[in-house]
Amino acid sequence: MNKSDLQQIRTLIEEMFEKHLGAVHEEISVLTKNTNDISSEIAELRREMRDGFDAVTSKLAGINNWIDDESFARKDLEHRLRRALPDLPEAARS
Secondary structure, eight states, X not given: OOHHHHHHHHHHHHHHHHHHHHHHHHHHHHHHHHHHHHHHHHHHHHHHHHHHXXXXXXXXXXXXXXXXXXXXXXXXXXXXXXXXXXXXXXXXXX
16 A cells, blocks of 8 residues: 555545545434433433432331320220229230
């Protein structure tokens, strides 16, 4: 390969590059827009999921509080019954 062959190859590559540069730029622009759109959609889905998890966490905390209240009420049941019915006989223990 001589110098003129290399120059022809270089010229050909430069011409092709210039010819297709606009198309490549357009494709990159479309890909960038699509990436931005997808990023926005992902961010929205993450917000929705976070809101859903927060709602579930809040509901579970409420259920936990209710269970604690019920547990306390049941532990306190015998004491409350004895206050209301002082003559209530002791429960048979096994």
